[in-house]
Amino acid sequence: xxxxxxxxxxxxxxxxxxxxxxxxxxxxxxxALGMPVNEMEPAxxxxxxxxxxxxxxxVGALTDWTRIAFGHAVAEHPAADPSQPTWARYFGVSxxxxxxxxxxxxTSVLLLCLAGLFALxxxxxxxxxxxxxxxxxxxxxxxxxxxxxxxAAILTGVGAMSNYLVPLMIGASDMAFPRxxxxxxxxxxxxxxxxxxxxxxxxxxxxxxGYPPLSARAPLGMQFFFMGVYIVGLSSIxxxxxxxxxxxxxRAPGMTLFRMPIFVWAAFATxxxxxxxxxxxxxxxxxxxxxxxxxMGFFDPAKxxxxxxxxxxxxxxxxxxxxxxxxxxxxIISELLPVFARKPLFGYKWIALSSLAxxxxxxxxxxxxxxxxxxxxxxxxxxxxxxxxxxxxxxVKFFSWxxxxxxxxxxxxxxxxxxxxxxxxxxxxxxxxxxxGTVATDLQLHDTYWIVxxxxxxxxxxxxxxxxxxxxxxxxxxxxxRMNETLGKLHFYLMTPAFFVMTxxxxxxxxQGMRRRIADYDPAQGLSPTHLVVTVAAFLIATSVLxxxxxxxxxxxxxxxxxGNLWASRSPEWQIxxxxxEHNYAGRPFVVVGEPxxxxxxxxxYLQMGDAATPLPPGHAAAPAE
Amino acid sequence: MTISSNPLTAAQQKxxxxxxxxxxxxxSDAFMFGGILVARIYLLGExxxxxxxxTGFIITxxxxxxxxxxxxxxxxxxxxxxxxxxxxxxxxxxxxxxxxIGVVGFEWRITPFGPGDGAPGAIFYLxxxxxxxxxxxxxxxxxxxLRNGLMGHYSxxxxxxxxxCANYWHFVDIVWQFFYPALYLVxxxxxxx
Numbered sequence: 001x002x003x004x005x006x007x008x009x010x011x012x013x014x015x016x017x018x019x020x021x022x023x024x025x026x027x028x029x030x031x032a033l034g035m036p037v038n039e040m041e042p043a044x045x046x047x048x049x050x051x052x053x054x055x056x057x058x059v060g061a062l063t064d065w066t067r068i069a070f071g072h073a074v075a076e077h078p079a080a081d082p083s084q085p086t087w088a089r090y091f092g093v094s095x096x097x098x099x100x101x102x103x104x105x106x107t108s109v110l111l112l113c114l115a116g117l118f119a120l121x122x123x124x125x126x127x128x129x130x131x132x133x134x135x136x137x138x139x140x141x142x143x144x145x146x147x148x149x150x151x152a153a154i155l156t157g158v159g160a161m162s163n164y165l166v167p168l169m170i171g172a173s174d175m176a177f178p179r180x181x182x183x184x185x186x187x188x189x190x191x192x193x194x195x196x197x198x199x200x201x202x203x204x205x206x207x208x209x210g211y212p213p214l215s216a217r218a219p220l221g222m223q224f225f226f227m228g229v230y231i232v233g234l235s236s237i238x239x240x241x242x243x244x245x246x247x248x249x250x251r252a253p254g255m256t257l258f259r260m261p262i263f264v265w266a267a268f269a270t271x272x273x274x275x276x277x278x279x280x281x282x283x284x285x286x287x288x289x290x291x292x293x294x295x296m297g298f299f300d301p302a303k304x305x306x307x308x309x310x311x312x313x314x315x316x317x318x319x320x321x322x323x324x325x326x327x328x329x330x331x332i333i334s335e336l337l338p339v340f341a342r343k344p345l346f347g348y349k350w351i352a353l354s355s356l357a358x359x360x361x362x363x364x365x366x367x368x369x370x371x372x373x374x375x376x377x378x379x380x381x382x383x384x385x386x387x388x389x390x391x392x393x394x395x396v397k398f399f400s401w402x403x404x405x406x407x408x409x410x411x412x413x414x415x416x417x418x419x420x421x422x423x424x425x426x427x428x429x430x431x432x433x434x435x436x437g438t439v440a441t442d443l444q445l446h447d448t449y450w451i452v453x454x455x456x457x458x459x460x461x462x463x464x465x466x467x468x469x470x471x472x473x474x475x476x477x478x479x480x481x482r483m484n485e486t487l488g489k490l491h492f493y494l495m496t497p498a499f500f501v502m503t504x505x506x507x508x509x510x511x512q513g514m515r516r517r518i519a520d521y522d523p524a525q526g527l528s529p530t531h532l533v534v535t536v537a538a539f540l541i542a543t544s545v546l547x548x549x550x551x552x553x554x555x556x557x558x559x560x561x562x563x564g565n566l567w568a569s570r571s572p573e574w575q576i577x578x579x580x581x582e583h584n585y586a587g588r589p590f591v592v593v594g595e596p597x598x599x600x601x602x603x604x605x606y607l608q609m610g611d612a613a614t615p616l617p618p619g620h621a622a623a624p625a626e
Numbered sequence: 627m628t629i630s631s632n633p634l635t636a637a638q639q640k641x642x643x644x645x646x647x648x649x650x651x652x653x654s655d656a657f658m659f660g661g662i663l664v665a666r667i668y669l670l671g672e673x674x675x676x677x678x679x680x681t682g683f684i685i686t687x688x689x690x691x692x693x694x695x696x697x698x699x700x701x702x703x704x705x706x707x708x709x710x711x712x713x714x715x716x717x718x719x720x721x722x723x724x725x726x727i728g729v730v731g732f733e734w735r736i737t738p739f740g741p742g743d744g745a746p747g748a749i750f751y752l753x754x755x756x757x758x759x760x761x762x763x764x765x766x767x768x769x770x771x772l773r774n775g776l777m778g779h780y781s782x783x784x785x786x787x788x789x790x791c792a793n794y795w796h797f798v799d800i801v802w803q804f805f806y807p808a809l810y811l812v813x814x815x816x817x818x819x
Contacts, residue, residue: 071774076636176643241650245643275650279658287665287752295742296751298665304745309668313661 005084007092008189011059015190018054022047042293044201045223052190052231060093061186064179077174077583093186095178098580100185101164102478104156105471107188109552111153113545114196118146120542122519123535129523139519141203141221145195148208148225152192152232154325154459157467159185159239161328162267164474166243168573169261171252171590173583176245184238187231195228197221207517209314212299212307215288223292226285233278236324240274243267252572252585254592259606261571261596262351266331269355273320273327273362281317284310308375315366322455323362326426326462327355330397332470333419337401338597339569340416341408345597346400354393354400361390368437372446380439387437394430398423409600414488415567418469421496425503426461429454432507447517450510453503460499468492468548475552476566480579481559487551491544498540505534570596570606641786648790652797655760659801662756666749666808674813675746678736682810685728686802689761692721693799700792703775706782712775715788718795719768722761729758746816753805760798767791 003009026043030036056062064074080089080096089099090106122142125134134142163185167175175181198204202219210229215222247268251260288310290296297303299310338345345351367375367383401423412420432454435441445451468491476482509527510516521527565574572590573580590609598604634642695717702710733754741751771791774780780788 069770071777071779177647180647237654241647241654244650245646249639249642249646275654276657279654280661283658283661283665290741290752291748294751296748297742297745298669298748298752303742303748304669305748306669306745309665312668313665316661 005092006088007059007186009091011055011186011189012193014058015051015055015193018058019047019051021054022050025050041220041223044220045227045289045293048194048197048224048227052187052194052227055190055193056183056187059186059189061179061183063093077178079582093182095174095182096582097163097167097175097178097181098478098584100181101160101162103185104163104188105160107185107192108153108157108160108467109549111149111156111192113549115146115149115153116542116545118142118149120538122146123538125519126521126531127535128528129521131520134519136519137203137205140205140207140517141199143517144204144207144225145199148195148229149192150459151208151321151325152188152195152228154463155232155236156188157463158270158324158328159188159235161263161332161467161470162239162243162270164478165573166246166264166267167250168477168580168584169264169571170247170250170255171572171585171592172246172250173586175242176250177242180238181242184235184242187235187238191228191231191235193228194224194231198224198228209318210285210288211314212288212291212310213301216291216299223289226289230282230285233282236274237278240271240278243271244275247271252590252592256592258349258352259592259594259596260352261335262345262348263328263331263335265352266327266334266355269359270324270327272356273324273359277317277320277363279317280313281321284313284317287313308370308373311370311373311375312367315369316363319366319369320359320362322458323358326458327358329422329462329464329466330426331355332466333401333422334397334404335571336415336419336469336473337404338599339567340412340419341405341410342600343404343406343408344595344599344601346403346406347396348595348597350396351400354396357393357396358390361386361393365390365437368442371439371442384437384439388434391430391434398427398430413472413567414483414485414492415469415473417489417492418465418472421492422461422465422469424461425457425465425496425499428500428503429457429459429461432457445510447515448510449514449516450507452516453506453508453510456503456506460503471552473567474573475555475559476562477573477578477580479556479559480561480563481555482562482566483555483559484551487547487554491548491551494544494547495541498537498544502534502537502541505530505537509534570599572607575607575609644786644790648793652793655797656801659756659804662753663804663808666753669745669749670813672813673746673816674809674811675737675739675750676815676817677750677810678733679810681728681733681736682806685725685733686806688721688728689725689799689802692718692725693796695721696792696795700785700788703780703785703788704782708775708778708780711780711788712772715768715772715775719765719772722765722768722795726758726761726765729754729761750809753809757798757802757805760801764791764795764798767794 004013023043023046026046027037030042067074078095080094090103094100094103122134122139125132125139131139163175163181167173198221201221201224204210204215204218204222204225206215206218206222210222210225247260247264287296287298291298291300291305297305299305299307301307334345334351365383365387367379368387371380410416432450436445436451436454472483472488509530512527512530513525514521514527563578567574572585575590576585576588588609590607592606593608594605596606598606695714699711699714699718702708702714734751737750739747739750741747768791771780771787774787
């Protein structure tokens with residue numbers, strides 16, 4: 001087979017050519033208009049944008065839409081090309097939500113490793129005071145890229161879980177908009193490439209928040225950071241839209257909203273935030289881009305602009321974004337606990353609605369990031385109250401998890417270990433949050449390493465641990481094989497203690513006066529020993545992830561075969577063979593006749609699978625699609 | 627073909643999905659425009675840039691009238707009147723182009739300040755520019771349905787593309803009904819230095 005038959009190869013080729021054409025075009029255009037040619041920024045930005053568009057054409061994500069625009073018919077559910085080897089399907093445009101989910105997952109794991117690598121480099125620099133091997137600029141760029149690439153990784157990880165699981169869990173044959181789904185995945189690739197290219201274009205030194213006025217005069221890499229985030233954000237918006245429509249219109253017969261698997265609720269609440277709030281980070285970044293390109297003075301006090309406006313627009317997304325990162329993970333915890341405790345999920349409706357409540361309250365808390373910014377002082381107390389209010393629905397989740405575990409028949413295979421680890425880590429993240437949300441204490445804690453410790457807790461507890469749990473748990477559904485238990489447990493028992501050491505160490509140096517985001521610190525503070533411990537812990541986490549990666553790659557080919565309902569789950573996706581067949585429930589539709597989580601209750605039925613032998617109950621006759 | 631357990635036919639299901647999807651897209655886009663409006667209020671408060679009122683009034687009127695013909699186009703095709711649909715779509719497209727020329731060709735040229743001239747300049751060009759960009763995409767959408775309409779692709783039963791174009795066009799029009807007063811009417815006009 002030909003190398004360029006892979007969509008990814010065509011896309012990257014097109015992106016390179018498109019970028020070159022864009023740069024050349026804009027340079028010539030500017031020269032023709034008599035503008036200064038030595039100023040590269042407009043040409044580079046235009047080239048970057050053209051390159052990203054060229055990628056989407058090259059990979060083939062726009063082919064069907066172009067055909068539709070010219071009035072041609074396109075196949076609704078095209079079958080996979082049989083001449084292609086199976087692995088090649090993952091490197092090109094596929095409309096199958098399971099393929100797209102796995103594509104998201106692989107991208108996420110790769111980006112996680114890359115961003116982790118950045119962290120290891122600058123953590124090593126922090127072991128001693130003074131600068132040993134990084135220049136301050138490179139330190140700043142690596143630190144900023146660690147943040148934003150992690151965010152891209154988490155967003156693609158969220159996309160992986162939502163895309164793979166939601167249609168399977170609600171009994172749909174695919175997402176509502178398969179082409180939009182493919183587009184939303186593939187646009188991440190040029191976005192990530194733009195983000196990473198900033199490393200070679202002078203970098204940027206603002207951290208992932210990109211605050212002006214610093215971002216208004218940072219090197220060229222800043223613009224590529226903005227463009228990359230803008231494009232990844234577009235993916236988030238379109239992905240969220242797809243999930244909402246899928247959940248609302250494509251559920252199996254009998255599956256009322258309160259009979260959906262609980263993860264679907266979490267994905268739905270997440271999608272609401274993604275759909276709406278993401279626009280605001282796009283707008284704020286676009287405004288800085290325009291300020292740099294056209295001299296528009298939005299955030300330039302000399303021109304009557306105001307930098308606080310940027311922070312309002314930026315945090316209106318970027319705080320709810322935290323809930324985009326954690327809600328799916330919390331959904332995974334609620335989903336898996338009943339399976340491994342063999343008990344009904346405690347307070348299903350409360351859990352379902354608490355996800356929505358977190359999402360909604362999340363829209364009204366953003367200014368707690370700005371207590372020290374110089375914004376209007378009267379905003380402080382209302383935002384403190386709204387922030388602390390988030391603890392209520394989050395507390396509902398914790399009580400439900402305890403209620404589910406209470407007197408359960410708990411077994412602890414690897415996925416359950418990560419679920420339990422996630423709960424404890426997220427508890428630590430939750431408890432270290434209110435001091436930051438309270439004005440009086442936040443004035444002391446703002447921009448210290450304490451904050452770094454706090455949000456690594458929430459990200460690990462809310463995303464990383466549940467994401468690993470999800471991979472171990474649904475790996476058999478994706479591949480028909482299970483991952484190695486011994487290696488999985490090694491991964492868990494190496495990562496968890498190391499993580500606690502790392503995060504508690506971060507909080508400790510923060511309370512001792514260590515500022516976040518800086519390359520160097522005063523030897524008189526005596527922080528070096530703790531920094532050494534934190535760095536060693538970070539390397540231990542990296543080692544555990546290597547174990548995970550080995551396990552992942554090894555198990556795809558030679559894991560133990562697990563084709564059936566491995567975890568004795570009641571959820572629909574486990575009632576069909578593994579790996580899940582191409583059109584999910586085609587030929588074996590089901591109706592929902594009971595409650596989803598009645599584990600351990602004798603005679604409780606959730607699903608009634610229909611096939612030739614056991615027809616569906618009257619009123620639920622399967623209608624043939626066209 | 628695949629068997630679905632859904633009581634709707636595949637075509638019905640698709641239409642339901644498409645409609646909901648478009649409304650969600652509009653909701654999402656509205657947040658972006660809302661953010662721009664917030665920026666305008668935050669930076670300019672009770673002042674507004676001094677603008678040419680006549681041009682503003684004329685382009686607003688053009689856009690409002692275009693929405694009328696957009697509605698005629700959609701209603702015509704829904705009742706199977708292909709000729710009426712084509713005429714109304716062409717008129718909408720022309721009026722849309724007229725709006726674009728009015729904003730970018732006239733208003734931007736006669737305005738005595740540029741995007742780099744203070745916060746009012748920045749806000750004026752951001753609001754009119756982002757809106758004009760959306761009008762441009764709407765005009766392209768109109769050109770697509772006009773072409774496909776001429777090829778005879780739409781009927782009274784199947785014209786989702788026309789419906790989508792109409793809803794999008796009305797949305798872009800409504801956005802301008804917020805932006806026009808925010809730029810031209812409310813507050814005290816101040817001339818830029």
